[in-house]
Amino acid sequence: MREMLGIAPDFAITRTSLLGRIALREAVQMAVLTKIGNRRVAFVSGTTVGGMEKSEQFYRDFLENDKRNEYIALHDCGACTEMIAKDFPGRISFQTTISTACSSAANAAILGAGLLKTGRADIVIAGGTECLSKFHLDGFNTLMILDSQPCRPFDKNRQGLNLGEGAAYVVMEMADGAAARQAKPLCRLSGYANRCDAFHQTASSPEGEGAYLAMMAALQDAGLQPVDIDYVNAHGTGTPNNDESEGHAMMRVFGNRMPWVSSTKGFTGHTTSAAGGVENVISILALTRGFVPANLNFSEKIDSLDFTPTTEVKTHVNLNHILTNSFGFGGNDSSCIFSKIS
Amino acid sequence: MDIFIRSASQISFQQPLDMQWLTAPIFPSVAFNPPLEPDYKQFVSPVESRRMGHLLKRAVAVSLDALRKGDCSMPDAVISGTGLGCIENTEKFLNAVIDNEEECLPPTPFMQSTHNTVSSQIALKLQCHGYNSTYSHRGTSFDSALLDAVIQIQLGQIGSALVGGYDEMTPAYFRMLNKLGYWRTDEASDVDSLQKSGRVGSISGSSAVSLLLTSSPSSEKLCQLYGIEAFSCFEKNQLPAIYHDFLLKYGIVEADIDAVMCGFSGDDSNDEMYRYFVAECCPQSDVLWYKHLFGESFCASAFGVYAAACCLHQQKVPTHLYYMKERKRDKIRKILVFNCFQNIDGSLILLSL
Numbered sequence: 001m002r003e004m005l006g007i008a009p010d011f012a013i014t015r016t017s018l019l020g021r022i023a024l025r026e027a028v029q030m031a032v033l034t035k036i037g038n039r040r041v042a043f044v045s046g047t048t049v050g051g052m053e054k055s056e057q058f059y060r061d062f063l064e065n066d067k068r069n070e071y072i073a074l075h076d077c078g079a080c081t082e083m084i085a086k087d088f089p090g091r092i093s094f095q096t097t098i099s100t101a102c103s104s105a106a107n108a109a110i111l112g113a114g115l116l117k118t119g120r121a122d123i124v125i126a127g128g129t130e131c132l133s134k135f136h137l138d139g140f141n142t143l144m145i146l147d148s149q150p151c152r153p154f155d156k157n158r159q160g161l162n163l164g165e166g167a168a169y170v171v172m173e174m175a176d177g178a179a180a181r182q183a184k185p186l187c188r189l190s191g192y193a194n195r196c197d198a199f200h201q202t203a204s205s206p207e208g209e210g211a212y213l214a215m216m217a218a219l220q221d222a223g224l225q226p227v228d229i230d231y232v233n234a235h236g237t238g239t240p241n242n243d244e245s246e247g248h249a250m251m252r253v254f255g256n257r258m259p260w261v262s263s264t265k266g267f268t269g270h271t272t273s274a275a276g277g278v279e280n281v282i283s284i285l286a287l288t289r290g291f292v293p294a295n296l297n298f299s300e301k302i303d304s305l306d307f308t309p310t311t312e313v314k315t316h317v318n319l320n321h322i323l324t325n326s327f328g329f330g331g332n333d334s335s336c337i338f339s340k341i342s
Numbered sequence: 343m344d345i346f347i348r349s350a351s352q353i354s355f356q357q358p359l360d361m362q363w364l365t366a367p368i369f370p371s372v373a374f375n376p377p378l379e380p381d382y383k384q385f386v387s388p389v390e391s392r393r394m395g396h397l398l399k400r401a402v403a404v405s406l407d408a409l410r411k412g413d414c415s416m417p418d419a420v421i422s423g424t425g426l427g428c429i430e431n432t433e434k435f436l437n438a439v440i441d442n443e444e445e446c447l448p449p450t451p452f453m454q455s456t457h458n459t460v461s462s463q464i465a466l467k468l469q470c471h472g473y474n475s476t477y478s479h480r481g482t483s484f485d486s487a488l489l490d491a492v493i494q495i496q497l498g499q500i501g502s503a504l505v506g507g508y509d510e511m512t513p514a515y516f517r518m519l520n521k522l523g524y525w526r527t528d529e530a531s532d533v534d535s536l537q538k539s540g541r542v543g544s545i546s547g548s549s550a551v552s553l554l555l556t557s558s559p560s561s562e563k564l565c566q567l568y569g570i571e572a573f574s575c576f577e578k579n580q581l582p583a584i585y586h587d588f589l590l591k592y593g594i595v596e597a598d599i600d601a602v603m604c605g606f607s608g609d610d611s612n613d614e615m616y617r618y619f620v621a622e623c624c625p626q627s628d629v630l631w632y633k634h635l636f637g638e639s640f641c642a643s644a645f646g647v648y649a650a651a652c653c654l655h656q657q658k659v660p661t662h663l664y665y666m667k668e669r670k671r672d673k674i675r676k677i678l679v680f681n682c683f684q685n686i687d688g689s690l691i692l693l694s695l
Contacts, residue, residue: 047478048456048457048458050478052436055436056436056439056440059436059440060440062518062521063514063517063518066521069521069522072518072519072521072522073522076425076426076478076480076640077427077457077478077479078425078478078479078480078482078483078640079480081479082480082686085574085575091575091576092574092575093573093574093575094572094573094574095479095574095575095687096477096479096482096486096489096572096687097477097478097479097480097483097486098475098476098477098478099424099427099456099457099458099476099477099478100457100458100461100474100475100476101456101457101458107475111475111490111493114490114493114494114497115493117493117497118493118496118497120493134439134444135435135436135439136452138435138439138444138447138452139435139447139449139452139453139455141447142447142448142449142452143449143452143453194473194474194475195471195472195473195474196420196461196462196465196470196471196472196473196474197471198462198465198466198468198469198470198471199466200466201453201454201459201462201463201466202453209471210471213471328458329453329456329458329459329462330456330458330459330461330462330463330465330474331462331465331466331474332458332461332462332474332475332476
């Protein structure tokens with residue numbers, strides 16, 4: 001990654017920031033943010049691991065000697081965002097960091113929409129970044145929610161999640177702003193909502209109350225009915241608790257008219273704070289290219305659920321509205337709806 | 343749309359859950375200042391208390407106290423700022439990972455290590471299913487949380503929010519930051535030396551501040567939140583333009599601002615921006631500070647807003663809040679809180695009677 005970015009081997013930067021910089025560069029290039037005049041650009045990035053991957057390596061040095069002092073100031077989440085933003089080819093007029101665990105990147109997009117709608121920014125770059133660390137790998141392991149096999153979202157015999165790492169950002173702007181600079185939008189963020197399960201610090205409620213509230217409020221925000229949704233990109237981590245809880249919430253929202261549903265974590269692993277960003281990008285690709293991604297490793301339906309996920313990729317389909325779920329520890333549940341531009 | 347700060351509560355090294363710091367302040371004499379803990383029994387059961395880390399207990403206590411003072415049983419949203427999250431639990435788990443070579447690790451410190459533990463524990467305690475978010479962006483973590491609450495109110499998504507700033511300083515983190523020149527020596531931690539220019543370092547504090555924001559006016563309130571602007575990556579000489587745009591946006595003139603609450607900490611590299619701002623932007627305003635009473639932390643700016651709100655409500659600025667000589671004023675109508683972190687991220691927050 002250092003090579004890709006042209007960063008010297010001895011320059012102090014965390015892996016989370018490296019991942020973020022690569023995603024930021026791609027987003028900037030695709031949205032042609034190199035020629036934007038004096039437009040105000042906000043950067044909203046989600047992370048929870050931040051600089052932990054370096055801190056866990058150098059923690060004894062931090063406390064006992066002065067060999068790795070340059071990484072002390074890079075430990076916190078905000079430092080990670082700052083380090084990514086420095087790579088932006090222009091002035092970032094406002095930057096901040098959201099840390100709502102695995103829904104961080106989705107909440108970044110929600111704040112981004114708010115910044116645009118209230119006229120506080122002209123362009124927002126929103127998403128998240130997270131690298132693997134022993135800290136959260138071991139942490140998830142103590143909770144016994146890791147699967148030693150490839151994860152099996154929505155499968156009866158699922159054992160847990162596979163941790164992944166990654167970064168993803170979407171570039172957002174109001175329709176008139178995009179038109180004024182002749183930018184061609186990919187889709188519309190037609191609705192979103194953030195709700196709290198308020199059930200348990202790390203477990204979801206059996207009936208998926210937070211997830212249900214988030215999906216319903218996002219639909220209301222978009223002015224859509226459940227039947228309008230063509231595909232749900234589920235949070236679907238592959239843990240026994242999440243998939244059953246999310247499944248029940250989806251049944252409450254969609255009844256017996258369940259849209260296509262898949263979790264794409266079989267492809268990416270669970271990229272935690274970046275997951276909402278990665279899955280927003282996948283959803284936008286699905287919408288614009290007309291396909292439904294497959295839910296990998298599924299063989300048997302969960303007993304208490306009435307639906308099965310989409311196991312084969314469906315191509316040449318017309319999708320108008322996609323709902324994507326991002327749920328996190330602490331019951332931080334958010335849903336975003338992407339719609340085709342009519 | 344008008345937005346009000348209806349009530350507030352704090353835990354710091356001043357008397358907790360109280361405004362005694364206005365009349366009977368506790369001045370620091372050392373660089374490491376743990377907070378004075380209130381009796382938590384009124385907020386959490388002994389069983390809950392044993393399970394919660396220090397920061398969580400403080401956050402739940404100030405949140406419940408702010409709601410009680412604001413006569414509100416359920417806010418529409420819980421939004422927190424925290425620069426380091428529950429660092430006490432993070433260190434506990436990190437030490438276990440290193441010491442035990444990743445074997446036999448305790449789950450609880452990990453579960454309570456994520457930054458959003460605070461907002462979610464408050465929601466859990468209140469059974470609040472509404473909007474819930476956490477900002478972790480260094481010295482503007484709290485400012486970002488407050489901005490989000492204002493945006494959600496302006497968009498009609500919520501009508502009220504508990505907005506907090508929470509950080510704890512542990513001995514280990516203090517030692518690490520000390521290597522980077524963050525802190526004073528104990529001998530130079532008194533208020534007089536903090537006020538002298540040309541020095542390095544400040545004093546640390548732990549922060550737990552909760553504000554109840556509402557869009558509906560009530561007879562009992564601390565003040566109005568008149569305006570907020572957050573900005574990043576600016577040069578010093580861009581500050582006057584940012585300030586004038588802010589005045590223009592909110593339809594006020596410089597003379598309307600009676601006092602400016604600045605984040606002077608005693609560290610020259612930090613204080614320089616405040617001195618410049620005061621000289622260039624508001625030479626007519628009184629200059630107040632708060633970090634000598636609450637210490638420096640990533641969420642210290644929450645105390646700036648809290649202290650300004652208390653002064654407006656009391657219609658009195660105590661002598662010990664003046665950074666520079668005071669001017670005589672009959673009435674305090676507006677206080678501007680200016681926060682700036684490492685000359686990278688800043689905010690202007692205007693509070694009005």
